[in-house]
Amino acid sequence: MKTWLTTTDHKRIGLLYFWTAFGFFLIGGLEALIIRAQLARPDGGLGVSAETFNQLFTMHGTTMVFLALMPLSAAFFNFMIPLQIGARDVAFPRLNAFSYWVFLLGGLFLNASFIAGPLFGADRLSVAPDAGWFGYENLTSRQFSPGPNVDFWLLGLQILGIASLAAGFNFIVTILNMRAPGMRMLRLPPFTWMTLITQFLVITAFPVITVALVLLMFDRFFGTHFFVPQGGGDPILWQHLFWMFGHPEVYILILPAMGIVSEVLPTFSKKPLFGYTVVVYSGVVIAFLGWSVWSHHMFSSGLGPIADSVFAGTTMLIAIPTGVKIFNWIGTLWGGQIRFTTSLLFAVGFIAMFIIGGLSGVSHASAPSDLQQTDTYYVVAHIHYVLFGGTILGLFAGMYYWWPKMTGRLLSESLGKVHFWLTMIGMNLAFFPMHFSGLLGMPRRIYTYSSELGVTGFNQASTIGAFLIGLATLVFVWNLLRTRWQPISAPHNPWGGATLEWAIPSPPPVYNFTVIPTVESRMPLWQTERHAPMRPLPERPPAPIHVPGGSWWPLITATGLPVMAIGALSHVIPVVLAGAAVVIVGIYRWAYEPFEM
Amino acid sequence: MTHGSAHAHEAGAGAHRTSMGLDSRKMAFWAFIGSECLLFGSLISTYLVYKGRSLTGPFPHEILNIPFTSFSTFDLLMSSLAMVLALAAVQRGDMKQGKLWLLVTALLGLVFLAGQFWEFSHFVREGLGLTTNLFGSTFYVLTGTHGAHVTVGVIWLLTLWVQALRGKLGPANAMTVEITGLYWHFVDVVWIVIFTVVYLIQ
């Protein structure tokens, strides 16, 4: 137990990220199921009140984006990046632990809002965030949201932002600076590349939302009018700041999954990734363009014809590098010796579903058609095809692919196939009809609808689909859990992968590599035209390898942050100061603690 | 590309060869500075968006005192000079000078903060509070965020100074001082931008 609290081993931190994020994924999924049950019938199938419904969809979105998908990607960054680049750990192991603890505590803080009602003299289920995952003004102003709901949200997101930023710096430096000899930039595995790009987006996008949240905090706590029209402020400024972060954020969510798919497809088609450099550069282009499209979320706010045209244009442009990647993946499969493992199925499912999501995206890239679609279920369909059909299927592909490396145990392929098909049927049943209910005029975020709207059938299909996804997820949970009782038996390289993580035992020893390998090609473990496969590493380290001990300070420093947030939430300044003191003392002890690699 | 410097320090990674030949902590700091650019960029944009949109006074031209702030700006610039001297001294191993210049840098930072404190309280007496109008809100949040950065810098410099007094800072830690310097110069540059945008271009 103590060793887990103080661990600085990237592999353990990766597992902690995985289980924590997976737990939040289940919570977010439960919220979705309640939402769908409520919408199963006109006029409300479950009798959920409008207030509760607002909290459910807000927490669902916030949880899935910040507590499930981002940290599930982070689980793979943590576990895999040092292995893929041939390093013993990340550049700053304690900072890495700090990121995890901040993420965990921030997630708990946000979710505590579900039960914190009585502390504020309110019922349970009444003080959770309720203004949507993008928290539009005026919904979030003190005037229209006097309770602590939005405070939980804005403080929670600030905490989580710190975790993401710290991890961003850490992984950028790790990837740039900790590569094994010969691991040139253009030999990095595609997942590592997409991670690097993602982290650049993180460190540039998160400051923007931090500023937005800080301004909102000033409005709510100190009575400024940054977003309050009565004082001259402009609610639209919030939208600009949020989406300037928000659109890069969607690429933060998808690029890691694209990286995973670019690992899985070559391995299971026994072919190098088709157009490796194109995949890399299109990722870079996506990241750049991702910064220039934010206002496509704001067409209906009346930006004027010029801004609308520009943002429509940039948005359509970004579909090009995205499409390029899709052709690369298909080109990788083309003519390969394909093995239909669960991992490959999920990767192929990713491509198919992501295409549907991309197409609906392009359909609302054009401002006039977006005006028909925005704030309807059509957008809900889009985001679920890209985030579930894209990110989550990609992450599942990664889980089946890397689980043996992470735990030394193989997931069951037959259960995996049940999981895959149930997920595919469930997600299409859940999300495809939303295109129609949306176009027929069903607004998103509505807690009831009338039978006269003619969307009852579509909603029922969506609800059935959602519960199928739930069932599929239970199958997956069972698949994960049952591996715990299996002996550790996975070979080094169960799938015949080409990258360095497959050169070492499953699970890897603490020091990862007995000897740091020297890399000569993009696919070190494969025979290529010019290079023989890397020779196996020695079984035992030739000389003892020093592994750094753990540290308490990342955890202790991290606890200061939710303490500060609780103080702010309850307007008790001494608690804020106590939290700050913990952070400061933690940083000092951390900086001057002897810690060597 | 694969041969790097081998600075020994406690943060870990840098003790080994690094792929880019750049100390890992320094690289992390550059990334951090990049990130901070967007933080200040967002705040400055907010200031600019709301420029001239205050519903009530006091308005910038009624209250901003350019000569006084020019002095503060000069003071901060001089602190950057002192920082350069401190780093050079530490790198040479001349800890006597190193100590002196670290202290001077911190003190100049403190003078800046005192100036900001005086300026803020003066403005409040003139009727410009945080919530008075958009100018007040954007002005205090922007310059206050910068002031908070200066405060962190001063504490950091004083920490190094105390370490130096206790004989725990030497040429082996030159990288630590160099990173502190990076931060300090960055905060200085941000101030130049703020001074230009807020004070000079009204």
Ligand code: HEM
């Ligand atoms: C071909 C590429 C894509 C295009 C052209 C595109 C376009 C758009 C547009 C125009 C909107 C605004 C719709 C509205 O609110 O009226 C939107 C919303 C959204 N997109 Fe995409 N998109 C693309 C890919 C993606 C990807 C890859 C992701 C994430 C993985 C993503 C996630 C989202 C999300 C989360 C929203 C909705 C945010 C919300 O309103 O809650 N999109 N997209």
Ligand SMILES: [Cu+2]
């Ligand atoms: Cu977007």
